[in-house]
Amino acid sequence: MKTNDVILQFTAKLVFFIIFLFSVHIFMAGHYTPGGGFVGGLLAASAIVLLILAFDLKTVQAGFPINYRIMTAIGLVLALGTAAFPMFDGKPFFTHYFDYFDLPFFGKTSLHTAMLFDAGVFLVVVGVTMTIIQSIGEDE
Amino acid sequence: MEIVMAFVIGFLFMAATYLMLSRSLLRIIIGTGLLSHGAHLLILTMGGLGGEAPPVLADGVEASQFADPLPQALILTAIVISFGVTAFILVLAYRAYQSLETDNTTLMKGSDDDAQ
Amino acid sequence: MNLIVAIFLPILAAFFIPLLYKRVKSLHTGWFVLLVPLSLFLFYTTFVKQVANGETFTSTFHWVESLQLSFISYIDGLSLLFSLLITGIGSLVVLYSIFYLDKSKEQLHNFYVYLLLFMSAMLGVVQSDHVITLYLFWELTSISSFLLIAYWFNRDASRFGALKSMMITVFGGLLMLGGFVLLSMMGDTYSIRELIAQAPQLAEHEYFTWALILVLFGAFTKSAQGPFYIWLPDAMEAPTPVSAYLHSATMVKAGIYLVARFTPIFASSELWIWLVTATGLFTLVWCSFFALKQTDLKGILAFSTVSQLGLIMALLGAGSMSYHVDGAAETVFKYAAFAAIFHLINHATFKGSLFMIVGIVDHETGTRDIKKLGGLMSIMPISFTVAMIGSLSMAGVPLFNGFLSKEMFLTAMLSITEFGLFSFDTFGVLFPIIAWIASVFTFAYSLYFVTHTFMGTYKPDALPKKAHEAPIGMLISPIVLAALVIVIFFIPNIVATYFIKPAVLAIQPFLYSDVSQIDVHISAWHGFTTELWMTLGIFVVGGLAVMTLKKWQHFYNRVPAGFNMLYDAAINVSDTGMNRLSRLYMTGSNQTYLLYMFASFVVLVIGTLFTQGGFTMSWAHTAPIRFYDLVLIAVLVSGTLIALVTKSRLTSIIGLGVVGYSVAMFFVIFNAPDLALTQLVIETISVALFLLCFYHLPKNSRKENRMRFQVPRFIISVAVGATVTLVAIAAQSQKMMTSISEYYKETVYSLAGGGNIVNVILVDYRGFDTLFEIAVLAIAGLGIFAMIKLRIGDKGKEKKQLENK
Structure with a gap:
């Protein structure tokens, strides 16, 4: 079944970037306003799903040659590493550090190790969701 | 409102239980889906529904006005876990269907001494 | 601390064995393993001199301090003797196994890991001063024995034997744990030494008899005494080095060790003396009688081992009598415990060498069936010589160490009649008679073993392999043991000074306070005493029995296999019974299991609410009901209903989606923006997933069968729903503490x-x-x-x- 879906594909490309950027935004903002790793990750995954719907699995895979299982593993390691790091400093497991910095261009910004942990969550969520979808989609 | 919600949640649980006790795999999965929705609402209701503002620090909002953040955090964890579990059993059922060509749990067992 | 490390050294070494096995292919793994027992043996010999002077050594490692659980290693005469046996025989067995087990065919890493595990466990058993750790090590020996018996796990007989030994020894071990717990409750301490110190007070306690019986269960099952002997013959399926090590020299002697170690606590009890002595004698005569029935060489040795252990047990029982005799140190009762330890050493030497010879015969001829063997004397002269030495020692013939301890055994049994207490003066006369009969059979089977294997006619056609003498490496260990058999005969008193007397001091602290007080002197010649005439009688009658064996061996077939049948029946009944029981409720149907779960959920939750007073309802502090709340509820309920009643799969998926989105809307109106966002996205992906799976299914399955309405299902569902509603209301009505x-x-x-x-x-x-x-x-x-x-x-x-x- 070959259908002409140029419009869908074009819109999907456009919307993909919008959703993806929104997911990054919502992830970054998560510590102060609604959002965070989970939602961010899910949104990013759904952006990719949208592309898969508009094109097909092979095209999208060629566009993003990412092994999502490894992505999941990286996420887990990042989260665990952030949590375990303070132990080398003599502090209890899961101690977070944060401070405020005056960065050029961004202005007064807070940097927080919880962000790193959240990034781990983000990666795991994207990795797992995409693994599931890809596995089912590839199955004949 | 909490009392009304209690009955809604009870209804969700009832429907979920009824579906889970059926023999069709898809119904069982939909039953578990309903069950987790019910559980999420239950946690939320238990924490109280009277909050006037989201639990996010903002100017002009007192701490006493926040909705209870703890149940929300618990539910957020639960949502993601239930997504993982639902996806897992969904694929399990799909694969079982592919291999055994049935979605009836009694037939899957391979015998029919069960009267239901 | 050194002592604790020494106990655990074999286990630590075991971690490297698989690595060495994989990496170093050219060298037999056994050579590495050999270093462990050998170095430990040398380590323990450094203690001999000080322990012989009556010194003791302790070292403690606190494990779980809040439970008062600690490894306490206590070295005195008894535990040092056992440690030397474990590491000494262990070294010889490992050396022997290097030639016995082919490095290219066998799973050597498994074998040596189990063996090292056993070594640690056994050292732990004999050195622990803490009853709970003693129990732990005790069970570890059972487990490693199980693994070693089942080493050739492809054979049915191996698995059967392994299971049988495990069942019986673990059963006994658990009872023993009960005894230990009772003892530690009575004495308010876990330390054996402290328990011994309060022995007189313990004897007054009401649980004393129970503790005694339970501890004896452990000892008897482990040492295969009384009716529990049945596991040992089946354990002979293990590789021969294992049989020589675990099932003759060390593990089966753990029960002996236990009885010896607890003698100071229990000796005051009449029951103890009766049980230990009578069980020992019964096993001695019963198994020596049945040893003549066996046609498998290892079978003969297994029955012989059990009966010899019975002999040692009986001697320990008689030794306990000295507790009740005034001035026992001057009477003959001083012999009993001494003879027990002496025979323990002797048995380890001659039985170890005999087992190794059987292994060699098996290895070189391919069979252990005594009917096929014969006339190997000229083909395997060295093996024959070693077998002859071992057998004659076992038979109690002079020039070999077995003679000395056999004489002492007869002396001890004769003296029982003189013991005035506990009606031993009336029944006691039976004891020397039973002992004599058993010794006749012992003599007979020893000769039966060696003559039918090495003498008679050589039957090359019956043998699977062409027989020849074993390689020298395999012969080293049995030769060393056989040499010891002879050496001990000539220097028994040196052995007594360094090994026996310190051990006797540990068994009978109520009798002696110092090694120098033990004035037993072993001599081969006592003059023309009753014992000598008894021995001569044994030789004559036993010799006649072997010569006429063919004429009466078939009588054995009429004797039923009593205890084995009992065991089989018990296993059978419990097997089928449990199977039937579990089939009653394990229907294999999902719905049944879910019904169990839901029903117990309802009962437990409602029950808890009821007993904890959870039914007080309060309508205060509830949020107001708004119009759009009601609209949302209506949407949610209708979505649920759609999912519930529809036959189309697509519709039911959509119904679930509706419910999910309305839950997300609830999160919005109840001020939970994070949840609402997450729920929205998750719901989208979930529905996509459902549809993806659905898309892949064949078309004809897109409709569900109509769901018939079923009353039990409905009742359970309503009950679950009502329970949850009650919980929600109760949670709303009662706030026990601030969040x-x-x-x-x-x-x-x-x-x-x-x-x-x-x-x-x-x-x-x-x-x-x-x-x-x-x-x-x-x-x-x-x-x-x-x-x-x-x-x-x-x-x-x-x-x-x-x-x-």
Whole structure:
């Protein structure tokens, strides 16, 4: 079944970037306003799903040659590493550090190790969701 | 409102239980889906529904006005876990269907001494 | 601390064995293993001189201090003797196994790991001063014995024997634990030494008899005494080095050790003396009688081992009598415990060498069936000589150490009649008679063993392999043991000074306070005493019995296999009974199990609410009901109803979606923006997933069968729903304490540096939850990946479709 879906594909490309950027935004903002790793990750995954719907699995895979299982593993390691790091400093497991910095261009910004942990969550969520979808989609 | 919600949640649980006790795999999965929705609402209701503002620090909002953040955090964890579990059993059922060509749990067992 | 490390050294070494086995192919793994027992043996010999002077050594390692659980290694005469036996015989057995087990055919790493595990466990048993750790090591010996018996796990007989030994010894071990717990409750201490110190008070206690019986169960099952002997003949399926080590020289002597170690506590009891002595004698005569029935060489040795252990046991029982005799140190009762230890050493030497010879015969001829063997004397002269020495020692013939301890045994049994207490003066006369009969059989089977294997006619056609003498490496260990058999005969008193007397001091502290007080002197010649005439009688009658064996051996077939049948019946009944019981409720149907779960959920929750007074309802502090709340509820309920009643699969998926989205809307109106966002996205992806799976299914399955309305299902569903409603109302009505959320709200900015409390809880306050949650998520994802990508083909072959794309 070959259908002409140029419009869908074009819109999907456009919307993909919008959703993806929104997911990054919502992830970054998560510590102060609604959002965070989970939602961010899910949104990013759904952006990719949208592309898969508009094109097909092979095209999208060629566009993003990412092994999502490894992505999941990286996420887990990042989260665990952030949590375990303070132990080398003599502090209890899961101690977070944060401070405020005056960065050029961004202005007064807070940097927080919880962000790193959240990034781990983000990666795991994207990795797992995409693994599931890809596995089912590839199955004949 | 909490009392009304209690009955809604009870209804969700009832429907979920009824579906889970059926023999069709898809119904069982939909039953578990309903069950987790019910559980999420239950946690939320238990924490109280009277909050006037989201639990996010903002100017002009007192701490006493926040909705209870703890149940929300618990539910957020639960949502993601239930997504993982639902996806897992969904694929399990799909694969079982592919291999055994049935979605009836009694037939899957391979015998029919069960009267239901 | 050194002593504790020494106990655990074999286990630590075991970690490297698989590595060495994999890496070093050219050298037999056994050579590395040999270093462990050998170095430990040398380590323990350094203690001999000091212990012989009556010194003791302790070292403690606190394990779980709050439970008063610690490893206490206590070295006195008794434990040092056993440690030397374990490591000494262990070295010889490992050396022997290097030639016995082929490095290219056998799973050597398994074998040596089990063997080292056993070595640690056994050292732990004999050195522990703490009853609980003693029990732990005790069970570890059972487990390693199980693994070693089942080493050739492809054979049915091996698995059967392994299971049987495990069943019986673990059963006894558990009872023994009960005894230990009773003892430690009575004495308020776990230390054996402290328990011994309070022995007189313990004897007054009402649980004393129970503790005694339970501890004896452990000892008797482990040492295969009384009716429990049945596991040892079946354990002979183990490789011969294992039989020589565990099932003759060391593990089966753990029961002897236990009885010896607890003698100071229990000797005051009449029951103890009767049980230990009578069980020992019964086993001695019963198994020596049945040894003549066996046609398997290892079978003969197994029955012989059990009966010899019975002899030692009986001697220990008689030794306990000295507790009740005034001035026992001057009477003959001083002999009993002494003879027990002496025979223990002798038995280890001659029985070890005999087992190794059987292994050699098996290895070189391919069979252990005595009917096929014969006339090997000229082909295997060295093996024959060693076997002859071992057998004659076992038979109690002069010039070999077995003679000395056999004489002492007869002396001890004769003296029982003189013991005035506990009606031993009336029944006591039976004891020397039984002992004599048993000795006749012992003499007979010893000769039966050696003559039918090495003498008579050589039957080359019956043998699977062409017989020849074993390689020299295999012969070293039995020759060393056989040499000891002769050496001990000539220098028994040196052995007594260094090994026996310190051990006797540990068994009979109520009799002696110092080694120098033990004035037993072993001599081969006592003059023309009753014992000598008894021995001569044994030789004559026993010799006649062997010569006429062919004429009366068939009588054995008429004797039923009593205890074995009991065991088989018990296993059978429990097997089928349990099977039937579990089939009653394990129907194999999902619905039944779910029914159990839901029903117990309802009963437990309602029960708890009822007993805890959870039914007080209050309508206060509830949020107001708004119009759009009601609209949303209507949407949610109708979505549920659609999912519930529809026959079309697509519609039911959509129904579930409706419910999901309306839950998201609830999150919006109840001020939970994070939840609402997450729920919205998740619901979208979930529905996509459902449809994706649905899309892949064949068309004809897109309709469900009509669901028939079923009353029991409906009742359970309503009960579950009502329970949850009650819980929700009860939770709303009663606030027992202030929520921890207040703390989160106050500190979210100052301590955690965040503004979104929900997210801060997730990544900071309760980060552990999130960490494990993403772990679960990752596992689910990998599980799905595996389910789809890994297929087991029709022929059971894995078709891996795991190419990275």
